[in-house]
Every structure is written in C-alpha cells, then in structure tokens.
Amino acid sequence: MTPQLEVQLIAVVIAVACALPGVFLVLRRMAMLSDAISHTVLLGIVLGYLISNNLASPLLFAGAVVMGVITVWLVELVSGSQLVREDAAIGLVFPMLFSLAVLLISRYAGTIHLDTDSVLLGELAFAPFDRIDLLGIDLPRALVTGSGTLLLNVVLLILFYKELKLATFDPAFAATLGFAPHIIHYGLMTSVSLTAMAAFDAVGSILVIALMVAPPATAYLLTNRLPRMLGLSVILGVVAAISGYWLARWLDVSIAGAMATMTGIIFGLAWLFAPQRGLVAQVWQQRRRREQFALQLLTLHLFNHEGSGKERIECHPDHLITELRWSPTFVRTVVRRAEQIGLIRRQGSVLSLTEQGRRFAQSVEV
Known part of the structure; x- marks a missing residue:
C-alpha cells in the first residue's frame, strides 16, 4: 500500500473505533467526558514514561487507560458533592490534569517526542513511517493498534449490547435486573480511554474528540433507533475521515485538522437539514x-x-x-x-x- 492509502486506512479505522463508544457517550449526555479523557490520558503517558524511561514501554499504554478512568472517577467525585454541576466538575478536573502533564513534559521530557503540538494535532501524515512487523507483514503501528482497538470495541458491543442499551436509556431498570449500571459505566469509560490512547499518537486529542462526538451527534439528529445510530455514526466517521484527508491534500493543511473540520461541516448540514430534528x-x-x-x-x-x-x-x-x-x-x-x-x-x-x-x-x- 502507498503511504497515502495507509493514512486514509488508519484514519478510517480510528474513526470507526471512536464512533462506537461515542454513540453511548452522546446518548448519556456525557460527550464532554470524551474531551476530558482525550486530554488527561497524556498525564498517564508521561507518568508511564517517567517510570520506565522508554517510549515503547507498555506502562505508557496502561498509564493512559488508568488515568482516563481516574478522570471519570474524579469528575464524579466532585460533581457528586452537589456543590458543582458535572460540566463544571469536568472543567475543573481535566485542565488540572492536562496542565500537570504539560508541566512534566516541559520539565522532564522536553527532549523526546512528547510535545504539545503532537498531543493536540497528532502526526497522521507520518503514521505510515512508524512500522512494526506483525506475523511477517510490515504494517504501520497506528493501523495495528487502531485495528486492535476497533476489534475490541466491536466485541464488547456485541457481548454487552443489551446491558449498554438498558444502562443508557433506563439505569434504574437495569439495576433492577441486576446489570450493575456503575460497572457498565466504568467499562464504557475504560473503552473510551483505550480508544483515545490508541488514537492519541496518530491523530491527537482534537481529532479524537471530533470523531468520538460529532458523528454520533450527527446520527442522533437523523434517527431515533440505536442500531441505525451506530451504523450511521460509523458511516459518517468514515466519510469525514476520507473527505478530510482529500481536503487537507487540496489545501495543503493539517490532515487531522481537516478531518475534524469535516466532522463539523457534516454535523452542521445535519443540524440544518435533518428531516425531523433539523433547524x-x-x-x-x-x-x-x-x-x-x-x-x-x-x-x-x-x-x-x-x-x-x-x-x-x-x-x-x-x-x-x-x-x-x-x-x-x-x-x-x-x-x-x-x-x-x-x-x-x-x-x-x-x-x-x-x-x-x-x-x-x-x-x-x-
């Protein structure tokens, strides 16, 4: 495959991986948490690097996932005090953790590939040049990690679809049936953290947020049925990824930025012209x-x-x-x-x- 095709394939895989858990975040009115998690995983990455002193260490991945779950726990702890609302709690927690990560990078990791530009915008154009050997096949690392995350999200969705659906639309009834909504909630947040971490290096936090929120939010304007919403989210994410890539080539701009822009344009069109809910x-x-x-x-x-x-x-x-x-x-x-x-x-x-x-x-x- 050519590097251009590999970039598009990586973007498509990440878009689909982000869209699946993003649907449940949008339905739960928790889309802002994806913003928080996609930023605070950086602190887990930095701490993992400082412990292992190795960018290839699995501690970076584990630290990012754990930090994503900690972010959710801290937000719920603060909002559960009844002193501030959930959106305010998110605004308190994630800037603090993200800023701490930036300070640690500036102080202890300024000479390695962990800068704030790559954190926010990613390096999707260079993703095909970071390669690994998988079963004798030379593949981009981002494609392997993105595909693994996508496969995991699909498996989890198939296994726990009923539980996720009940916990999303009627948590009290789910608890009555013994489905443990809190466990399902933290399982979903763990999946979001894993997805954000897998996409983090290639596309940056801005595009992770865009792909996790905009396609599901657009699909929500177009249908009321969950299966259709999942399918539409995937399709819209793929369309935004491919059209964003070609827009970036045409304008000679950031690929991740162009893809995020396309998610916004697609949402704007649905917001205006959706058959039932459009303006x-x-x-x-x-x-x-x-x-x-x-x-x-x-x-x-x-x-x-x-x-x-x-x-x-x-x-x-x-x-x-x-x-x-x-x-x-x-x-x-x-x-x-x-x-x-x-x-x-x-x-x-x-x-x-x-x-x-x-x-x-x-x-x-x-």
Whole structure:
C-alpha cells in the first residue's frame, strides 16, 4: 500500500473505533467526558514514561487507560458533592490534569517526542513511517493498534449490547435486573480511554474528540433507533475521515485538522437539514402548526357565525383583523390557503364555509 492509502486506512479505522463508544457517550449526555479523557490520558503517558524511561514501554499504554478512568472517577467525585454541576466538575478536573502533564513534559521530557503540538494535532501524515512487523507483514503501528482497538470495541458491543442499551436509556431498570449500571459505566469509560490512547499518537486529542462526538451527534439528529445510530455514526466517521484527508491534500493543511473540520461541516448540514430534528424542518413544522391553528380558528369563526344574520360583518376578511387580532398580511395568507384546500369560498366580499370546511370546523369543535 502507498503511504497515502495507509493514512486514509488508519484514519478510517480510528474513526470507526471512536464512533462506537461515542454513540453511548452522546446518548448519556456525557460527550464532554470524551474531551476530558482525550486530554488527561497524556498525564498517564508521561507518568508511564517517567517510570520506565522508554517510549515503547507498555506502562505508557496502561498509564493512559488508568488515568482516563481516574478522570471519570474524579469528575464524579466532585460533581457528586452537589456543590458543582458535572460540566463544571469536568472543567475543573481535566485542565488540572492536562496542565500537570504539560508541566512534566516541559520539565522532564522536553527532549523526546512528547510535545504539545503532537498531543493536540497528532502526526497522521507520518503514521505510515512508524512500522512494526506483525506475523511477517510490515504494517504501520497506528493501523495495528487502531485495528486492535476497533476489534475490541466491536466485541464488547456485541457481548454487552443489551446491558449498554438498558444502562443508557433506563439505569434504574437495569439495576433492577441486576446489570450493575456503575460497572457498565466504568467499562464504557475504560473503552473510551483505550480508544483515545490508541488514537492519541496518530491523530491527537482534537481529532479524537471530533470523531468520538460529532458523528454520533450527527446520527442522533437523523434517527431515533440505536442500531441505525451506530451504523450511521460509523458511516459518517468514515466519510469525514476520507473527505478530510482529500481536503487537507487540496489545501495543503493539517490532515487531522481537516478531518475534524469535516466532522463539523457534516454535523452542521445535519443540524440544518435533518428531516425531523433539523433547524429547517423545525421552522417548517412550526409554520405548518401555526397555519393549521389559524385554519382551525378561521373555520370555527365562520361556522359559529353562519346563519346568524351577521355574516356580512362577521365573515368579512377585514373583520378578522380586529376579531382575531391578525395582521392584514396574515389574514390574506390564511384566507388564500383555506381557499386553496377547499375549506372556504368567497361570495362577493363575504367568506363562507364549503361542506369540507364545515366538517373540518365540526371536527375541531369535537
């Protein structure tokens, strides 16, 4: 494979690996924790290096995972005190741990490949040049670790899908059934930490956050069903990874930055144009509800005054302005719409109900 193809494959694998646990973070309203974990794993990496003095030591990986779980525990400890909210607790814990990691890098690891630029943005373009031999096949290290993490996340999802679903949507019921929501919660956070650590060196913390939050959040706007949400998150993550790579090549900019930008663009499009929850759809639905309500008021008004002998006054369009307190423009719009769908007809300057309009008004009264 060419380095260009390997970069895209690495990005796709990491995107899918991040999307799977990210769905449950978004559904649990815990997306901010992915931000915290993706930063605080750096402290675990630094501590692992300071203990082992070896960048290839497994202590770096173990330290990162443990620090991710510690981050979650500290956030819950602070927010559980009832003195601050969870978002404030995250804002207190993760800057402190991340800053401590940066200080340790500056003081004790300034000469090694652990700088803040690589931490935030990663080095995806150079990932194909860091290679290992796996069963006689020469592969990029990031591809191997990303694939292993993806496989682990898929296996965990298959094994604990029912438990994750119950603990996400109804923790109390899950506890009643003996599923131990707290264990499931910390298991999910451990999976998030593992995923963040596996993706950390290649793509940096910014893209980890983007891939773990944006595709699931976009999928959440497009569907209410969990299986579809998982599938859409994976597809959207892959689309963002590939399109971001080619955008970076076209503009000659950071690959990780371009991929993160594409996740935001895709989310923005869904936020605007999602069929049910998009901003445009909501505006259209509000307009339709307002129009429906106005048609009900108009037909009820005409129905209540037909045959009363005051039709020439009460059923005149100008009278609706004062009677229903509508603007002249809105009166013309509603009357025109009611005529178009056959609810009313004009008899000179007076409005009257059709048979269809009369049935519509009676159904509203009932």
